[in-house]
Amino acid sequence: MTNVETVPMIASPFPNVAKMPVQWVKGQSTHPAQEHQAIVDLDTGKVFCVASNHYKLIRHETAIEQVESAIARRRDLGEYTVLTEFYNYGGRMRRVYRFLERGVEISRGDVVSPELIVLNSYDAAWPFVVLLGAFRIVCTNGLVVGEKFLHLRKRHIYELGQINVAEEIGTALKRFNQQATEWKGWTEKKLTPKVYAKVLETMKFGIKAKVEVDNKVSNEAVGFDADGFPVLAVWGFYNILTSHITHNSVSLNHRVEMEGRLRAAISHLVR
Numbered sequence: 001m002t003n004v005e006t007v008p009m010i011a012s013p014f015p016n017v018a019k020m021p022v023q024w025v026k027g028q029s030t031h032p033a034q035e036h037q038a039i040v041d042l043d044t045g046k047v048f049c050v051a052s053n054h055y056k057l058i059r060h061e062t063a064i065e066q067v068e069s070a071i072a073r074r075r076d077l078g079e080y081t082v083l084t085e086f087y088n089y090g091g092r093m094r095r096v097y098r099f100l101e102r103g104v105e106i107s108r109g110d111v112v113s114p115e116l117i118v119l120n121s122y123d124a125a126w127p128f129v130v131l132l133g134a135f136r137i138v139c140t141n142g143l144v145v146g147e148k149f150l151h152l153r154k155r156h157i158y159e160l161g162q163i164n165v166a167e168e169i170g171t172a173l174k175r176f177n178q179q180a181t182e183w184k185g186w187t188e189k190k191l192t193p194k195v196y197a198k199v200l201e202t203m204k205f206g207i208k209a210k211v212e213v214d215n216k217v218s219n220e221a222v223g224f225d226a227d228g229f230p231v232l233a234v235w236g237f238y239n240i241l242t243s244h245i246t247h248n249s250v251s252l253n254h255r256v257e258m259e260g261r262l263r264a265a266i267s268h269l270v271r
Contacts, residue, residue, distance in 0.1 A: 020039075034053075046089055078102065092252065094256060100137070107235075117132075
């Protein structure tokens with residue numbers, strides 16, 4: 001028993017996509033676009049994108065099958081849950097696999113579990129991507145993990161079968177314990193004004209979001225130093241950021257964008 005998911009794996013609501021020829025219109029005449037093709041939902045007629053003929057269509061179902069086949073080869077993962085989200089009428093998919101039985105306690109009662117995040121799109125916004133993430137059970141936060149642990153990325157101009165998904169995922173899950181050890185260190189590492197400023201600069205928050213994050217940092221601080229800066233561990237600050245992304249993103253597209261920014265900002269936290 002492994003799959004507990006919010007949508008069927010291969011069925012509606014996955015778009016029924018196909019490649020279709022493109023016609024260029026010039027004045028009163030049309031002619032074939034020899035070097036281009038359209039990616040279309042055959043059931044609705046929606047055109048997701050017009051791409052070059054080199055574009056390889058990776059269906060959401062195929063991406064899922066590749067990842068789940070890789071997961072099935074690892075008997076040590078235990079049961080997992082699945083969450084699937086869509087954006088742009090199914091043109092973009094985010095699918096998350098959470099391995100709750102592989103949880104690690106960062107501090108007393110604070111358990112995080114590894115998760116794999118799969119991104120795929122038909123509108124050319126996202127390549128096929130598999131990311132290592134984590135799930136903080138105590139407050140249902142999705143945690144962003146640095147790219148060095150897993151950032152399997154494949155543009156849609158290659159065949160999906162050219163990458164060894166199973167090997168990549170197996171290696172990344174082994175590295176999860178290394179990341180958890182780093183997080184344990186963050187519980188003792190104090191946030192500095194320089195790191196705080198660098199992270200917020202990288203995150204590019206709007207005015208409202210920055211005020212919300214500032215307020216949460218002040219509220220969760222154990223006090224203030226002589227210069228009035230909040231006394232807070234890096235782990236606490238990191239979880240304020242992940243909580244904000246998890247619970248305040250206005251759309252799936254916005255969430256993925258903010259997760260990418262936090263992935264880049266992690267480099268400031270580890271210094």
